[in-house]
Amino acid sequence: MSDNLKTVNSAYRAIVENSDAALSQRDSVGETHSRRDSIWFLVRDAVSAAEDRKGADIVVLRVSEVSYLADYFVFITGFSRVQVRAIAQAIQEKVEKELQRRPRRTEGEAEGSWVLLDYGDVMLHILMPREREFYNLEAFWSHAERIELTASSI
Numbered sequence: 001m002s003d004n005l006k007t008v009n010s011a012y013r014a015i016v017e018n019s020d021a022a023l024s025q026r027d028s029v030g031e032t033h034s035r036r037d038s039i040w041f042l043v044r045d046a047v048s049a050a051e052d053r054k055g056a057d058i059v060v061l062r063v064s065e066v067s068y069l070a071d072y073f074v075f076i077t078g079f080s081r082v083q084v085r086a087i088a089q090a091i092q093e094k095v096e097k098e099l100q101r102r103p104r105r106t107e108g109e110a111e112g113s114w115v116l117l118d119y120g121d122v123m124l125h126i127l128m129p130r131e132r133e134f135y136n137l138e139a140f141w142s143h144a145e146r147i148e149l150t151a152s153s154i
Helices: 003-023 035-052 081-099 129-135
Strands: 056-062 072-077 105-107 114-118 122-127 145-147
Touching: 035 056, 035 072, 035 081, 035 122, 072 129, 081 114, 081 122, 122 129
Parallel strands: 072 122
Antiparallel strands: 056 072, 056 145, 105 114, 114 122
């Protein structure tokens, strides 16, 4: 084998190994997991934080097959502006603590009737009942797969 081919092979191997390492992350316990697992951990932690703040009617939709916007949408009801903000804050704190991630974009915190937390792969909508009923986003995305996620399954 020529020296040039050996160099190309070793360079290719290094690229592949570095790519695999880049696709893995470490969680707070130090376990290595894939990007897909990382996304699921974000959903899990967000739902858990929302439940801790008494968020209601939590719906998780896997939209990756029907949209390029995100992999998951999570819808949560809060019954007052204060509760909507508290749920959003609890989610941000838990996700940052557990996964070292902050939302790429946050909208609606000042108003408090609908807060959007955009983590890229996961979009969380925390809405008051009136806004949730009016916009009916679950119906708009009804062709997406609905994921059953409860406190006992987390």
